[in-house]
Amino acid sequence: MLSSCGSSKEVVYFQDLKPGESEITLPEVQTITVQPEDKISIIVNSRDPQLTNLFNLPYISKQLGNTSQISSSNNQGVSGYTVDAEGNIDFPVLGKVHVAGLKREEIAEHIKNELVTKNLVKDPVVTVEFMNLCVSVMGEVNNPGRFSIDRDQMTILDALSMAGDLTIYGNRQKVLVLRQENGQQRVYGVNLTSGEHVYTSPAYYLQQNDVVYVEPNNVRARQSTVNGNNVRSTSFWISLASLLTSVAILIFN
The missing domain is CATH 3.10.560.10 (Outer membrane lipoprotein wza domain like)
Known part of the structure; x- marks a missing residue:
């Protein structure tokens, strides 16, 4: 019981x-927004791969993450940007870009507008993913x-x-x-x-x-005790009952 x-x-x-x-x-x-120390990947694509390669970090061969629970399949081989304490990343050609407090699509839209406004890429497609x-x-x-x-x-x-x-x-x-x-x-x-x-x-x-x-819950709390023998444990009451039975036998005999 x-x-x-x-x-x-x-x-x-x-x-x-x-x-x-x-x-x-x-x-x-509440959509997740990027904060300092977060790591994100940003990939720029267009009809001119050689041009967009200027804005993409090099690929790496090692697998990201070191625990079985954290899946890195989506970002395997992709280098990422770590957001600094001031909320910025250092993006190729564009330099410092403030991303803290922004959603993924907001970061992608901001970088796309910068590339188009500065006449760097005419038709960029920017993809932003979470990494860590x-x-x-x-x-x-x-x-x-x-x-x-x-x-x-x-x-x-x-x-x-x-x-x-x-x-x-x-x-x-x-x-x-x-x-x-x-x-x-x-x-x-x-x-x-x-x-x-x-x-x-x-x-x-x-x-x-x-x-x-x-x-x-209370059941687990009763089972998990310091030494397994306090007043909240089942074993305590069994031991106490056994002791009382033994004492009673000795007294009446």
Whole structure:
């Protein structure tokens, strides 16, 4: 009984949602913007490959990334630009380009306009991709780790799905999202058992470097003790019952 996994109210997601009846106004979409220390790839193409090669970094043969969770297949062999502390990158021919706070398509549009305005390329096609942007998922999930951001909007549900969902011991009523904002560490709580709470949370859309932490529930807390023998553990009560039985036998005999 002490090891039971709890009632369905502690396990089932989105308990307040009913098919065909529930409507929730989603928060404003938060598209990921580039920040200092982010790494991005920028590729310029046109009808004149020799001309556009002047604006592309050389290809490299080594694989980017060193963890199995972070996929680099989209950027394999492509050199990238690391955004400096002032939010700039050093782009070939154009020089310093400010990209911090911009979305991918905004960066592409800005560089395209610069190339056309300065009469460097007549018909450029600029592609911008994320390279080292990721989120971390920790705690009671089946596959904790760091996961790459490969889209402009990434939700907490996306991150938990990539981590293999919560284990049966995860506290679905208290999932934490740790985020650095304006030099401060902020912590958001998300209750996965309430659809309205999930979809209206300011942490529904994740940002790069967010940490998602799933707390263990009471069952896991009872199982995980310092020495396996305190008052919250099942083994403690079994040992105590055995001791009392032995004492009783000795007394009555």
